[in-house]
Amino acid sequence: MILFRKAIFAFFFLSLFISGGILPFYAEAAEPDSSSLEQLDLEGLLDVEVISPTSRKQSLENIAGSYTILTEEDIKASGAMSVPEALRVVPGVLVTRMDTNKWAIGIRGFNGMFNSKQLILIDNRPITSPFYSEVIWSNNDLPIELVKRIEVIRGPWTSLWGSESLNGVIKIITKSAEEMKGTQSVTVVGTDGVNQMIRQGGEILGDGDFMVYAKGGYEAGKSYKVKGESHKGSRDLVKGAAGFRSDWQNAFTDQLTVQGDISASSITEKSPPGTPFSADRDKKEYGGYAQFTWDRATGIDSGMQFRTSYTRSATTFDDLDGISNTVDAEFLYSAEQFGIHLMTFGAGGRYFWDSFDQGKHVKVHNDKFSRMDVSAFAQDKMTLIEESLFLTLGLKLDYSGKGKLSPQATARLLYTAEEDEYWLAASRATKTPSNWAREGRYEVRFRDKRYEVDATGGLDSEELTSLEAGYRRIFSDNLKFDLSLYFNSYDKLLTLSYDEDTRIATPTSSLCGLTYGTEASIDWKALPRLTLRPSVSLSNQDFTGSSINSPGFSPPLNSPIYDLRLQALIDLADNWDLDLFGSYLNSMDNTELTTGFRLDTRLAWRPVPNLSLELIGSSLLSPVTEGNFTTEPSGSLRVIWNF
Template sequence: MIRLRLAVVALSLMILAMVAGTPPSFAADKDVSAELESLDLEDLLQVEMVSPSERKQSLENIAGSYTILTEEDIKRSGARSVPEALRTVPGVVVTRTDTDKWSIGVRGFSGTFNSKQLILVDNRPITSPYFHGVIWSSQNLPIQQVKRIEVIRGPWTSLWGSESFNGVINVITKSAAEIQGNRSVTTAGTDGVSQYLRKGIHISENATMAVFAKGEYEPGKNYRIRGRTEKGSTDWTTGSGGFRADWLNAYTDQFSLQGQLAGSSITEYSPPGNPFSANKDKSDYSGYAQILWDRKTGARSGMQFRSSYTRTEITVSDMENMSNTVDAEFIYSNEQLDGHFLTFGIGGKYFWDEFSQGENVQVSNDSIYRLDFSGFAKDRITLIDEKLFLTLGLKLDYSGDSDLTPQPTARLLYMEDDEEYWLAYSYANRKPGFWLRDGNYRVRVRDKEYTMSVGEDLENEKLSSFEAGYRKLFSETLKLDLSLYLNSYDQMVTFSFDEDTNTATPVSGLSGTSYGLEVALDWQPWSFLTLRPSIDLSNQDFQNVPEGIPGFSPPLNSALYNIKLQALIDLAENWELDLFTSYLNSMDNKDLSTGFGFDARLAWQAREDLSLELIGNNLLTNVDENNFAPVEPSCTLRLTWDF
């Protein structure tokens, strides 16, 4: 652990030195954008190659429910982290449960260790193989590095397998060519301070490289939890440094290498609802390296190879976990002459975890090793040229401790002028996470303490999902997106409580249905105003749902409505005002951050190379909060300088 700390510090210092000492690039350098400008229309159409997988190509014209947050969307949301940016997405519930902890749920499930969706960064899974959730405190991805965020609601099992149970969130970072030059982003406010530095340079005619570093400090704040004000964790200090290098050869081969080291420390408290916190100082560390090779073999065909290594060291209450993951995948696609667009791929993942047991939290084994394999095939069949498409897909997942599990999907898309209609069916079959089958810990439920025991003979969780949708572009300034879904769950993990022994055991005893409606508009009534209202209406009907299980992601088992409105206003030349308001409520006041939220951002572009933003969060709150709501509003000043 000491060596990893030294590596984090050394890399950060090296990057800061490079930012300060590297001479600026000159306009005479020939970059990719300049080369593209010299091409005619026919050549440009050839450059717009189709990716070997729907994981990289644009999500336009797909039979599914999706939202794409662009770089501009992320900036105008005022977000300082990926979870904050996701708050504006329809069908997504984001709750900050502590200073360094987030709960993100898609279509009705939420919790600190929510395992119901897959989260990726540049197609690299950041969901913990052991805990089946994302430990956000160990990620530390600077929001300034993010190019876009793709949110796909509903299971896409034929591409991503059973991990995409309720959806997929893919964070796409900027290439080195897109972050050339020097940039400094400084923030200061009631939530602390941060400093981000970036340097992008040309290595050669076709190669670019960028390095970055970021440090941040947050003092922490109090939270409203079940009607009481509780102290959150304090003194959260984070630091990260990373790089990316890209090489492009004649528009046929693209090679990328990227990596990051990050560390954080915090004085942790254990308020109700966060059973995996402890009253102690703790530190988390992480690092990864990824290599990507993308080759275009034809106008609509190509292949891609990606491999990464990820290491994290985290503390869960008083137990320390060191995790290593190596994964690799190969994808190939080819459009056949008879109207078939085939995509297939194979992949594998090997991870090993080691544990230093605690008194409050333990696992059955001091170390765990596992090798997983998967393969998928997908065919997009053109039934009517440029109008009707049928997509059939199947992924096979194999884990070292379970049988081969098929994950099929069928999707139908009809396009007519500016309208799209789609239908989809998906099936998911997934093994419960190691954490549920192997963990031992104590937790307070309904003001009574229980010891969680190992769950034995847990069955695979199963999901059958039916979806339908409609999209229409009424004009260049008005777009409608509507989705309906019905999910049937079976053999979901829940808990059996023994009042005599004060123990709780995971069992495969939960089944039920979830259905809902998502409606989103993108409307620009005037040139200076864009409105993005959305409404998410859902209902869950499950039997034998235990209440008050903190940290996990049980269904709410009630009706839920979530209303959001984002207003983007161009006040004047170089002035922007952005407002975001939301209202979330459940019909029977379940454990959820219900109530009204309001955020605002005022931005001034003082010069081409200098901008100033004033960001306010949690303004005008304290309306019927029930659980995990920040007590105080916050105000942040953000200064961006290109030099």
């Protein structure tokens, strides 16, 4: 075992070393001679031929925080067919497929589905369910081809995004209607099933653009290896969705956007062990939303935005059927730079109401539930030294229904020079426990005994005090390095307290402990046709208490883990790309963990500019460790046709 781990490490660093050896010969591709160009007059300049730069320009993020951006190209290269799959390449983010339509996502040493500690937004609309604090992915099946960018922000940014973003924020930004003109068809056929998406975009009313899409798919269902044994997951997922987006420009500075979608799915649910709340029967779910956004630019960093949305979804957990509705609205104002200050203000509110059909196994205390949340924030980015030293102070006040006012504060310092930047951050964040924790009544198994979970109320907010630091450097136009360190102290985390006599498990705010670790990543165009993106994440958790590994509320992993990832993007020939992604996750103390070794591949061919054929292989290597949850390999052919 140890030998194997050493081999993995050796391979990882060897591949870095080998490419490093080749690098110096290609370090700087020469720019065109500038002295002869400078002597040209205006007429001469009009005759100069424009060429593409040989190297890709790297830029620093200019943000005092730990940050990864996935562009449209990055998402395509990863071969991801859904948003959770695309997140796999992001350092510090753990993604586990728990069933055909269920994903557990965690940031920095946490994982799990319910009461998750990160906020996920699509076009600024939170898709994390306010009742469960979980993303119900079957109702948020956004076609990945509509995504323009995914921003993953690790660490507490509750001072901006509020209580739900305790461990981080995942922002999914979709393309504007203007960027989706014409018709696109995406067909996926593979061992997992078939999927078809078609979208059509065009102009509307002079300065406007529209886009409509529809998609449908069938997945037979996979087998999962849980603690070394093979189990079948849910079968026969049939899903369909349709959506639209329309953008209008007004006086060039304003953009008005109306967007929405509806989706429905049915599945024969029999989740593999370890996945909470399997219905063990046929179930149907549906969801949809509509959103209006008004966005005005008034300068480089200044502007204002108003957003309002309505979301409805019908979900089933085991035999509990629920319908939830959310209406929200928010206003953001970014002022012009005023002296040393760059101020941003925001205020928002959300009202949600849920109704339930009680099940036999899973119940909630109240058949009907509703809550009103309001919040307001202010942030000031102060320029202490022109163009190099910035201090950001932020404060958000969250008020949720009967709860108390919870302040979320942060102070962030950024020093930026020409080629490198350093940052430091201190934050204090709190998270209101999900209503599910207060309301849910169900059975759990703990140490081979059954317990009835029953909330008696009186839960405190989860608390986090966090210190972070980071360093980024651009070594050349082809090489960028990013390092972040964090030290998080958690208090009053939600956990279950088990009473062996009464066999009752009570949610309590009693778990406390530390997590600390680092993420380091390199983005390196090693050769004109090869880009390498190695990354290492190390995370250690130190939580005490007997019920740490109990099921429930997205608990800390409580095991030191290391996670190596290497993405290689290879431009094989004109119109041929080969992209490889390998990752290795393991614990340093032999605790059973989610995955072992993983390899994803993508071979793409564009025979004509508007047609691309991709062979995508996912989870190609079976895990060596008897990891506790892994999926079987799959292969697909994806055909993207623009016409």
